[in-house]
Amino acid sequence: MIILGLDPGLGTTGWGLIAADGNRLTHVGNGQIKTDSAMSLATRLMALDLALTDLILEHRPDGAAVEEVFVNVNPQSTLKLGQARGVILLNAARSGMEVGEYAARLVKKSVVGVGNASKDQIHAMVQRLLPGAKIVGSDAADALAVAITHAHHLASARRMPAR
Numbered sequence: 001m002i003i004l005g006l007d008p009g010l011g012t013t014g015w016g017l018i019a020a021d022g023n024r025l026t027h028v029g030n031g032q033i034k035t036d037s038a039m040s041l042a043t044r045l046m047a048l049d050l051a052l053t054d055l056i057l058e059h060r061p062d063g064a065a066v067e068e069v070f071v072n073v074n075p076q077s078t079l080k081l082g083q084a085r086g087v088i089l090l091n092a093a094r095s096g097m098e099v100g101e102y103a104a105r106l107v108k109k110s111v112v113g114v115g116n117a118s119k120d121q122i123h124a125m126v127q128r129l130l131p132g133a134k135i136v137g138s139d140a141a142d143a144l145a146v147a148i149t150h151a152h153h154l155a156s157a158r159r160m161p162a163r
Contacts, residue, residue, distance in 0.1 A: 001019070001020045001062045001063065001154075002017060002018070002019055002020075002028060002059060002060065002062050003017070003019075003020055003061060003062065003063050003064070003147045003150050003151055003154075004016070004017055004055075004056070004059070004061035004063070004064040004065070004092070004147065005017075005018070005064075005065050005066075005143040005144055005145070005146035005147025005149075005150065006052075006064065006065070006067070006088050006092075006143055006146065007067050007139050007140075007142035007146060008067060008069070008081060008084045008085040009081060009084060009139065010035060010041075010044060010045075010048070010081060010083070010084040011034065011035060011037060012032050012033070012035075012137075012139050013032065013033040013048060013052075013084065013088065013139065013143075014030070014031075014032055014137065014138075014139025014140040014141070014143035015030060015031055015032070015052075015055060015140065015143045016029070016143035016144030016145075016146070016147050017030065017061060017147065018130065018144065018147045018148065018151060020151035020154070020155070022155065025129060025130060026130070027130040027132065027133035027144070028059065029059065030133065030135055030136055030140040030143065030144055031136055032139050032140055033052065035048055041080070041083070045083060045084065045087050048084060048088070049090075052087075052088060052092075053091060053095075056091070056092070056095045056097075062097065063097050063098050063099070063100070063150065063154070064092040064095075064097045064098075064099045064100070064150075065101070065102060065146045065147055066085065066088055066089060066092070066099060066100070066102075066146065067101075067102060067103075067107060067142065067143075067146050068101050068102060068104065069081055069085055070103075070104055089101075100153065100154075102146055102149050102150065106149065107122075107142070107145050107146055107149045108121075108122060108145075110145075110148065110149040110152055110153075111125050111126065111129070111145045111148055112125050119138045119141070119142070122138075122141055122142060122145050123138060123141040125145075126141050126144045126145050126148065129148060130144065130148075
């Protein structure tokens with residue numbers, strides 16, 4: 001199963017692809033989708049949608065996972081992040097994938113073991129879990145962590161007996 005993890009942002013959206021076979025995880029790819037802050041909001045959202053569509057068409061993931069929005073001190077930033085996240089959720093759902101959503105604290109706890117882990121700790125643990133992966137930045141590391149969290153939750157759900 002190929003899982004696409006996404007760390008939403010209007011300026012930079014991190015993405016990470018992993019292959020999950022039971023408990024075995026393999027790095028497939030990672031990167032960043034950047035939008036130009038000089039462009040209008042609508043144009044930036046469209047650019048994000050088009051880049052994500054290309055990514056999904058190229059890699060054909062089986063599922064996706066997105067980090068949930070946290071509230072910033074600046075309400076305008078939170079609103080823009082929410083709009084980017086909405087585009088991401090719509091795009092993934094339109095592609096026919098089931099989409100998991102995870103709080104940042106849960107992702108940190110799942111990957112590092114503590115909910116208040118730093119970006120450096122997340123990056124180091126993702127590197128350890130996906131040996132040989134060349135991670136292109138903290139947004140991509142966060143996206144890979146989201147994908148890993150989703151893979152773990154899917155594996156746990158499969159092990160649970162049906163009621």
